[in-house]
Amino acid sequence: MQMMNGIGGGTELPSPPSDGISNLRFSNHSDHLLVSSWDKTVRLYDARENVLKGEFFHSAAVLDCCFHDDSSGFSAGADHTVRRHVFSTGKEEILGRHKAPVRCVEYSHAAGQVITGSWDKTLKCWDPRGASGQERTLVGTYFQPERVYSIALVGTRLVVATAGRHVNIYDLRNMSQPEQRRESSLKYQTRCVRCYPNGTGYALSSVEGRVAMEFFDTSDSGQAKKYAFKCHRKTEDGKDFVYPVNAIAFHPIYGTFSTGGCDGVVNVWDGNNKKRLFQYTKYPNSISALSFSKDGQLLAVASSYTYERGDVPHSPDSIFVRNVNEIEVKPKPKMYSNPESEAKSKARV
Incomplete structure (x- = not known):
């Protein structure tokens, strides 16, 4: 494991x-970065040029963006x-509504739909190509x-991923019911879920300093590969401190x-080999969101106090964009030993 000096x-x-910064996302087409915040704004940056390009507004806190x-x-x-x-014109419109705060939003290129999850205990799918207005764009509501x-x-x-540690897995081609219904293997409240890029499973984090690595394959051999590990913990003066894992x-x-x-720490992990590859030294605040650019050369980090210690003085919220070195993110090759030599070595012991 290697570490950087300084912040x-x-x-x-x-x-x-x-x-508070609720989320940030890199574009799949450029180095543009979208940032949502509790200050009721959505900001658009050119992360490589270090420029704020636009600002958009809600009438209350913005909880997610994509x-x-x-x-x-x-x-x-x-x-x-x-x-x-619409970034070029500054035009904004309401695509639809929920009956409670909307916590999550994703755009599916595969389905051509916007998917939202709310504290009203529903998931909704929207067609952004339709005319504006809820009735014209709502594709379906899923409780x-x-x-x-x-x-x-x-x-x-x-x-x-919902409260109560429930996890529902859907196939977007048939949303009538979940393909799988699961319970989180972590004992405490879920903070974040993200899918593996190769499509084989997902990582789930909790408020209790753990991450679970899960797989879609329900066979015994598929489920045998899943595991969970501890992270974002420290011991000081004989006391153990455990921190929520907010972002993956x-x-x-x-x-x-x-x-x-x-x-306030960002770790990089090799999930296949169950190893930590890198740890950056501490940022000024909690890490509330993370995002890699489309080519993996940039990592955006939201250093933003998440009120885990209540309303106390804290550093101003910040967004850092760091250049990613290959050594920080590339899995290290396994070192294979000669079985015959290994057997002889064990015999000598």
């Missing part, structure tokens, strides 16, 4: 949100709305066992992944 590192973007393409994006808010933003906390997409698969982001090239916690 976690990277270029700090200008004009950051004035309140790109449609490089010309537009979507956001989800505590004002119960799902909104579309969940509890409030939706996090959703993730890979291909035609959708993973929905997979590297698009290597399939390794980063985690960010309330300890």
Whole structure:
């Protein structure tokens, strides 16, 4: 494992949100970065050029955001709305509504739909190509066992993580019922779910400093591969401190992944070999969100206090964009020993 000197590192973007950063996302087409915040804004940056390109608004906290393409994006808010933003013109419109704050939003290129999850215990799918207005764009409403906390997409698969540690897995081609209904293997509240880029499973994090690696394959051999591990913990003066794991982001090239916690630390993991590859030194605040750029060369880090210690003085919220070195994210090759030599060595012992 290697570590950086000084603060976690990277270029700090200008004009950051004035309140908590709820999420940030890189575009799949460029180095544009979309940022949602509790200050009721959605900000669009050019991360490589370090420029704020646009600002859009809700009437309450914005809880999530995602790109449609490089010309537009979507956001989800505590004002119960799902909104579309056209970057070139500044045009905004309400795509639809829920009956409670909308916690999650994703755009599925496979289905051509916007998918939202809400604290009203529903998942909704919207057609953004239709005329504006809820009745014209709503494709379907799917009831969940509890409030939706996090959703993730890979291909035609959708993973929905809710309160009560429920996990529903859908096939977007048939949303009539979940393909699988599961319970999180972690004992405490889910914070984040993200799918493996290769489409074989998902990673799930909790408030209790753990990450679970799960697989879609329900066979005995498929389920035998799943595991969970502890992270974002420390011991000081004989006391153990455990921090929520707020964010997970997979590297698009290597399939390794980063985690960010309330300890202000970003770790990079090789899930296949069950090893930590890298740890950046501490950022000023909790890590509330992470995102790799489309080519994996940039990592955006939201350093944003998440009120885990209550309303206490804290550093201003910041967005850092760091250049990613291959050594930080590329899995290290396994060192295979000669079986005959290994047997002789054991015999000598």
